[in-house]
Amino acid sequence: MINNDVLRSIRYMLDLGDSKVVEIVHLADPDFALDKDDVRPFLLKEDEPGHVPCGDAVLAHFLDGLIIHLRGRDGSVPARPVEKRISNNVVLKKLRVAFELKDVDMHDIFAAAGFPVSKPELSALFRQPGHKNFRQCGDQLLRNFLKGLTLRVRGA
Known part of the structure; x- marks a missing residue:
């Protein structure tokens, strides 16, 4: 995206x-x-x-x-280096962390956008790129996540 x-x-x-x-x-x-x-x-x-x-x-x-x-900032942990390349998977991960979303929340967000995602599909998005079950996050998936998250944050 x-x-x-x-x-x-x-x-x-x-x-x-x-x-x-x-x-x-x-x-x-x-x-x-x-x-x-x-x-x-x-x-x-x-x-x-x-x-x-x-x-x-x-x-x-x-x-x-x-x-x-x-x-908030966690002073006990050193700051992570900023990514050089941003992929849809990185955006999804960072938004998940920022909004403190659990798997159930993620499924609810996708469902609210009319784009349900199965548990294995969701976990594949958060795997390391070299993992055999890693899945690239497509533009449509990220777009629907942003749409569902907007509905959650702003309301209908």
Whole structure:
């Protein structure tokens, strides 16, 4: 899925302003170069003038900052390095951690979006890429998860 779409969906889901997005990114890394004026072009549609593709570094910092924003920082554990490449599986994992979702919650979210997922399918999404049962998270699956999570957070 396109990073801009993920950022746009989460921003809508949590009703975040541009300055709050920057604040969340800086929770992950205060030295990361991003300001309010940089966020607006990420949120434009692809066919709109001024659209800028959201890089993996921006989305990775945003998702890491979102975890800190929603759950708080754990000072006893050293900060994890930010991912260089963001895949749909990584987005799914980070959102699961940020919202403290259990398997039952995940199934409920997919069902609410009209896209039920079996237990083996769900567990395959969270396996390591080299594992024999690992499954790539497709765009449709992530899109439906974001839709179900939005329904859960914002209500119908």
